[in-house]
Amino acid sequence: AQSVSQHNHHVILSEAASLELGCNYSYGGTVNLFWYVQYPGQHLQLLLKYFSGDPLVKGIKGFEAEFIKSKFSFNLRKPSVQWSDTAEYFCAVNAGAGNTPLVFGKGTRLSVIA
């Protein structure tokens, strides 16, 4: 069975600091990888996704993620965070074939302070 681990439960950063949120997954086959964000009071939104090709994926709002197959990792990065990035971030994976269920990590809460 697939599983996803997010290493940090709560991260607190000052504005302009760099961000890296860890995500590791457990699955032996082809996977699709996602980062979703949940801003306070809002629904889950897709930040970025990886299906194949260039392992460095760029998403919305200046976020990017790198797929490292040998490490089963898909870490999320942003060079300079803003107060508006305060949110819950979820890493998710599904098997590569078809509309398979998403398996989510427990999420990382990011708090950006001025």
Place this chain on the structure above:
Amino acid sequence: DAGVTQSPTHLIKTRGQQVTLRCSPKSGHDTVSWYQQALGQGPQFIFQYYEEEERQRGNFPDRFSGHQFPNYSSELNVNALLLGDSALYLCASSSQSGGRGSTDTQYFGPGTRLTVL
């Protein structure tokens, strides 16, 4: 272009009651998946509907059932509610048609917050 919509927004029930939650998928999508998100946790897959049939199911008891209508909208029913069913219920829609890039992205609605007392 309307996104995924869900109703109601909030619901309060007592133990033993039954509840029905509703979801309308994003325009052009034909597949609906339901997830349960407990407080402080990531969403967990309940089941998925396509062509009005349950196609895949997660590790949830038979008290959880669903339905998909010809217009692709869907309902989630939960019978004999338990306190532990209190959670945010999320609906996600996707499309089976098109290439791999379109079929594997699920878009989420705002959720229904269910509280069981």
